[in-house]
Amino acid sequence: MNGSGGHSTAPEQARLDVAEVSRRFGGNLALDRVSLTLAAGEILAVLGDSGCGKSTLLRLIAGLDTPDGGTIRIDGRVVAGRGAFVPPEARGIGLMFQDYALFPHLTVLANVRFGLNRLPNAEAESVAMERLREVGLADRTASYPADLSGGEAQRVALARALAPRPRVLLLDEPFSNLDSGTRERVRADTLAVLRQTGMSAILVTHDAAEAVEIADRIALMRAGRLVQSGTAEALYRAPASPFAARALGDIIEIPGQAVGGRIETPLGPLAAPPSLAAGAVRVCLRPEAIRLLPEGEGVPGRVLRRAFAGSLARLDLAVAGLDAPLRLTVPQAHDTTERVGLAVASELAHVFAGTDDGH
Template sequence: MAVEAVSRRYGRAVALNGISLTLDAGEILAVLGDSGCGKSTLLRLIAGLDEPDAGEIRIDGHPVAGRGRSVPPEARGVGLMFQDYALFPHLTVLANVRFGLRRLDRAEGRRVALERLAEVGLADKAECYPGTLSGGEAQRVALARALAPRPRVLLLDEPFSNLDAGTRDRVRADTVLVLRQAGASAILVTHDAAEAVEVADRIALMRRGRLLQCGTAETLYRSPESPAAARALGAIVEISGHAVGGGIETPLGSLPRPSRIGEGAVRVCLRPEAIRIGPVGEGRPSRVLRRTFAGSNLRLELAVEGLDRSLLVTLPADAEPTDIVGISLVADRTLVFGDRARADDA
């Protein structure tokens, strides 16, 4: 599947601005971003529930939307799994799964529906009604129904958000297993970075209707193209710096200047592994304002000369820092962005 330069406006509001993405056969792609960034609009356009103002969408190489063409939703070979599952309460579980198989005769439809229920471990619930199911069971029925016609692309819109934490982890793992076994090509919309990392082969980062970056979780974590992309996959500390000559000066110490960074003001983004805490005399002296026990970690709030606000860092829970510590940077773990990244991040 391919989305090429797709845009969508609602009045003056720009929901999508020139989005381009691809989805390979058997791939799970996560679309990650905050509420209102355009994730669900993108799914609606792919599903055929809305039409783009510009650009084109192709499935298996065939245009289905854009440039004067619009294939009806039922003819696109797209399955859609909604956040609230949208099961029919007056139909049995089996009838819900058979709903998308109406082109098959009754016996064949029943056989295929039972197969899909068996794949999600719910064959014994075939004659039950949705009202008798747990949240996790209802989610799996919705997945079986979406997969029943073997769609070319399966779209999942925040499918685990209504589940409690324990159930969510289990059902998510079961869902991924079913998708992998079925060889399904799927797009998962989520605002949960940990979920995107766990589930997806690649992650598309969206912000304000634009695509920030798309790649594997490792690529996005280690080589983000902007501060916004860096923030998307984990907590960071942001400090200002100044690049001159071969180095970058920051309140936490000096760094070598990457060749791609011009001289002048820069933004330095630090993940936890980029900050080293040691004894006084190693790095810049910093005063510990507060210690917070957080299970496997110890969180420190530090006052650092040259920073206009306190710095939050994480240490192993068994660490025993003194009231004054030394703080330094691990050069090869820092992320440095120039002025253009500042503008793109606005």
Template sequence: MLAPQPVPRLELQAVCRRFGHAIAVDSVSMSVMPGEILAILGASGCGKTTLLRIIAGLEEAGSGSVHIDGRRVSGEGIDVPPESRGVGLMFQDYALFPHMTVLANVCFGLRGMPRPKARAVGLGRLREVGLDHRSNSYPHVLSGGEAQRVALARALAPGPRLLLLDEPFSNLDQETRDRVRTDTIELLRRTDTTAMVVTHDPSEALRIADRIVLMRAGRVVQIGTPEEIYRTPATPFAAAALGDVLALPGNLRGNAVDTPLGRIPIDCPTAARKVWVWLRPEAIRIGPSGSGTPARVLQSDFDGARRRLQLAVDGLEASLVLSVPAGDAAALGDRIGLTLDAAEPCLVTDAD
């Protein structure tokens, strides 16, 4: 007998939202499993925040449905209020109340709980984020990182079934962002919290998420693990969204594509035609002159541990840009050889 499948913590079915003639969210369907951290990745205006607000009940969907733990909370005439959905929301600006102490801020969502118990829960959440010593402070004396952690403690205090975080690290400097992000994700995993994190930073999505939902113009482009989307993108847009990508012109013949850098085998033979091959820079190996396709170094820029090379290659109209370890770099004007690693995945699209 097969074991029963777990119920998704969150399930969206064809959710749409219009503002006048503009479509903010366009038929979005997805699910989030218990304990999963899902990143919603996309540029500003792609519908990420609107989607979070619909899930939280702060925005009404025009059509489609939202289910939390198998219970419909939106759609088909049902609209459960935000406070009854079991959803926590952490805003980009943290939205701490300036006239309340840190502890009072954290306990704000526990007003239906007896005061001694609420205080104990609030102090426990502050202890989890390392700020119980700040319980009597006010928000104006907190650093950016401290304010973020207070906002996280407040969002977690009611024990939400699902936590929604809207660009939670974007207001922090780089050093603080890295530290606070690591601590936040560690806390979410330690408490087995199901979370959706909105971000426009691909490196952040790759680092924190079990799965990524890539959005563009209100629609879902691709859903998958960070490695799946990075290594096997569904479209050129998806490839570019997750990191550097190179586009090589090619001629498809049988079960291989001939490119200016060499032949690339593909999974199944198709009719001959002109195509584009999209691949990651790590698929290209640099060697001495004569070891592969000839290339000449047009520019070599130092970037700490790596060096950015701009290369001229016969058959390519535009120069090829590669980031390589500083120790492997060639000097301006050098001749080198380029080879393709056929084991690296690529995306092939028609040239039309």
């Protein structure tokens, strides 16, 4: 995949290939020519805010909806588009939703067996038991969903989705209904199971930390479009826009003016990329790009507020030319007086032409 939304992996090499897929609901273009690929054994996170189109994309891949344009292939076979439509049950897709959708009147074992009705009873039970062992719930076969904790219900749903050994597993915000402590544990358990089974999976989430922890690659979506994709490190170190920069961690945005091969900013001059045209720019800085210096060095700043944060301290600094205080986090042991100096590492600055958000 590339940042413009193109797909670079040939369909025959990909477990899943989504090419130029669009979906419109009335006057709303929910998906705008989205392209992505998923390799065998890969975990891809589709990251974005509510309403960006990520769940619509999942429904199209699953066969729960049909695209208005583009094609979807699974193992090289067209399952949607070009006049073809393969129903959900014939696509080899596993689904896991945030509400888990367990059948309350069935036991845990019966829930996991539900998608195995084409197998003989003994074989279906054997497969279901194996999946429950994989998720650590072999001792809860006779329990009912009402008897399970949120984390246990999530693991039963995972076992049921994995039971038929799907070609691709789709997970739609699967951890969002769990409290924070349970969420981290279940997330780690789920990742372990996916790795152990070699499952190809797509995780839809609005949580950047979740995407970073689980996925091999991240596809970042906004307003129905794929705006950038790549590893978490690539997106963090080389965001394609201010929006992409904000999506993968804390960012400090300051105005700048490109002129004569350099960028003038309230935090001092920065080296300008060779291709950057003269004019207004937006500079996005990770917190580690800004260094705190003794008073009298660098650009002067005045400490407005210092807040305790465990081993760290949060500083609000007034800097000439900035409309709002500059917020930095420094080690608690850092000796800060009322006035300090500031410097920016040019190589860690992300510079974008113009002043709008960009895609």
